[in-house]
Every structure is written in structure tokens, then in C-alpha cells.
Amino acid sequence: MKSGSNLEKILRAGHFAFTGELGPPRGTNVAVVREKAKHLVGMVDAVNITDNQTAMVRMSSWAASLIAIEEGLEPNYQMVCRDRNRLAMQADILGASALGIRNMLCLSGDHQQFGDHPQAKGVFDIDSTQLIGMVKKMRDESKFLGGADIDEPPKIFIGGAANPFAEPHEWRVHRLAKKVRAGVDFVQTQCIYNMERMRQWVKESVDMGLTEKVYILAGVTPMKSVGMARYMQLKVPGMDVPNAIIKRLQGVDKKKVADEGIKIACEQIEEFKEMKGVAGVHLMPIEWEHKVPEIAERAKVLPRPVV
């Protein structure tokens, strides 16, 4: 065991993992975090706590992660390269591990231009691949990036992101390979709607032997409305929403669109359970935490295994 996290145990035991997401509040409203957390307890193996998501200031990811622990959830502490240099990152990694955080997701981060402080100086001292390598060095070699010894290394299960859809397509599997070489233990993918492309990317990953070294968690976000599907298709970079998804949502009664969205998500999850090379699903129901129990139930991923 590299970290002893629940997520690591579940994956190592060969169970199909199921992770969720929780966005910290835009303030000190702890009650909101606790309320969101309640819907997720017992439903997921770990929950991603986002880090200034979409470049908007929010309660820090490590702080919200600690609240999640208090509520009985295992956090997957997200850290973006946009807001911290290598000193601050390493300090936060030590602090997070010392206080019981055992999973981390290493990300580049959305560009600050998208957020509520577009004038901010983006840090990007290191990139996400280098961050993965840095955490691995800290954990496995007990060394800081600068080379000095660490007094008690952090215990972290190292995660990264993967996007099977962005172009050039042939590069995507190599990008994953680089993260694997850097030391990533698991990746969570961008929201998947183009299943054909996803199957292709997973197959390439299997063929390259990557899935022997990394657990791939397929990203699933149920569509809540036709408007959301259209927005994701046109406005969200790196997202691939086939027209067939939009047509299918348009084909049902207006009141049933959200339900159809969940149905599509559940069908995807069923397929991922059988897909060679996929070790689990990462469910990202955007501001829909209260729907997670229903989705988990309908996707037949309950009860969550205890290892």
C-alpha cells in the first residue's frame, strides 16, 4: 500500500471504484459542505474536493477535505498548478498528509482568465505531470523536489486527469503514458459522452500496457437538460458531446429530460463495469450532489465494498 487510502484499497482489491465530487463553498459556510457531504456518505469510495474550480475563489481544498473527513467521507484532494509554486505545493502536501488526507488529484487548473480574478498572475511554476512526479518523489524517496530529505514522507495515492477526446487524438494515450511514467496511480477522465472515442482510447491504453500500471476511472456527468448538453458541446473546451446525445434528450418529454440524462449515465456505467482497462467511474454531477444516491442505486454500484 502506497497510501492506505480507501480508494487505493478498493482498487487494489479489484473492486469497481465509484468516486464523487464536492465543490467547496464561496465563503465560510461549513453547513453547505456538510449538507453536500451527507448525500455522498456510503455512496462513493472517495470524493474529489475541487481546488478553486473554474478559477473562482472558494474555500481551500484541503480545508474542505478535512470537513469531508469529519463527515465520514474520504477526500480526493485536488491541487492545481495555477495558484501555487513548488514551495507552497509541497507545504500543502505535507500538511494534507499530516492531517489524514490520503488521495490527491494533480491538475494544471483552468486558466485564471475564466474566473472571477482574471487579472491574477497564473503561477504554473510546474505542470501537472511534474506535480505528479514531485508527489511521487516526496512519497517514495522521502525527498523534496529540491533534493533535501523529508522528515516522515507524505502518504498519498496519486491521481491525475486524462482527456481522451482533445485533439490530436493520437497524442492522448501518450499524455497518459507520460503521467504513468511520472508516477500517477490513478486517473479520472474528462466527462465522457463520446463512447466510441472512449473505447478507442481505453483500448490503446490497454495495448500499451498502461492499464497494468494505472487505474482508469471513467468520468461521467449526467446531463440535466438539453441546454446543458448544448453548452457542453459548444462552449466547454476539450469536451466531446455527439449530436446523438442531444437528439436523445430532445426525444423525450420535457419533464423527463433529467431522468433520461441519468439513464444515459447509468448505461455508460454499466458498459464501463465490463470494459477491460476501466477500473471504476468518477461521477461528477454538477451541483447535483443530492442525486448521487439515486444515480448510484440505478447504476447498481451499491452497496460500496468495505476493504
Added chain:
Amino acid sequence: MIVAERKPFEEVRAMVKDFKKVLTVGCGTCVAVCLAGGEKEVGVLNSELKIARRMEGSPIQTGGVTVERQCDMEFLEELDGIVDEYDAIISMACGAGIQFIAERFPDIPVFPGVDTSFIGVNREVGWYEEKCRACGTCVLGMTAGICPVTMCAKGLFNGPCGGTNKGSCEINSDQPCAWHRIHERLAKQNRLQNILDICPPNDWRNQTPRTIVQPGYKDRLAAFGIK
């Protein structure tokens, strides 16, 4: 070259509002080429200042000189006899030139007439593009001559992020994704291996003021007590 933009006139006007005799110094090199601080722009700024100050009833006397390069003391010498007649200087050079003028004439207030923007290229007359951030650790050999520090909005070193958008950057569909282009060019040159290997964290060498002494000049400068 170094590319600059003229400062908004109101900003310049506010900086020199308390001065009656102002010398505007242009620079005949980079900022002249990018139409921000050459001889012509010196003339334009001085005319604007005179008109504005006359209209507010507080006339200003201006002088204009454009030197070959403000980043070279040799060319600043020619200002020595002139500046004493003025109570302030507006330098229309890049930040380097402005500071060199301020250093040569430490008793006279010096104000910037331009905002220095970037190291870039002349794409077309009046159209300039940033190309280099002077990070001090050039990786262009690895990246097929496309700078990831400058051209990638996140300055990534290990391939496109998830926000690459059909060849464009996530920040703007008019901005090409640097890594998409790097991949494309390396693939054509059959050199993709360059970016399959992990690029380690960068050694940022632009975090403290830098000085370079060319090896052949070390002894000569040492004679003047310069290390």
C-alpha cells in the same frame, strides 16, 4: 525586438501635470519599429501635451530628442547638455531604456511614455506577436521552435492540457494551442520522441535581476572591478 504600446495620453498628462518644461526622449530602435516610441511618436505626444495644457490654461514647454538606443550609455551622452534645461523627462523607450535614462540623470524625474509589452516579432506593419518570455532556459530545441512558456497560456512543459480545443487554446479560439502545433510540427519532422520523454520542472532563471558578462570580456571588466 521589444514591443511596447503608447501609454494612454491621460496617464502621461497626469504624470507631468506639475511640470512646465518637459523633454520627451524617443528611442530609434525597437519601439520606433513597433510605432510606439520613435521620433514620430515623440512629436505626436508633445503636440498632444501642448494642446491639452494650453486648453487647461497651464501651458507646457516641450522638447523632443530621439536617440539611437536608450539602452546604451554611449547614445545617452548626447542628452547631457540638453536635459538641464528641463524639469522632467518622458522616455518613450522600453523599460530598460527608461531606467537607463533615470540612472544617468538621477536628479531629474523620469516618466514612462510607453508600456513595455513583450519580446516579439513584426508579423506585418503594425501587427506584433509575443514570442519569448526570457525565462533563461530555452527549450525551443525540444519543442520544434515553438515556445511553450510564451505560447501556452499555462506555460506547460509536458504536452497539451485538457483544455486544448480543436487546435485552439481554451482561453480564446483565435489563439492556437501551442502544444497542438508543437505536436504537429514534431510529428512532421519525425521527432515526437522529444515530447514523449518527461520534461522535468523548469529552472526559472528570471526570478532575480540578471547580469551577463561574455566570457571574452571577463578580464577586461574585472580590471574595472566588475565581476
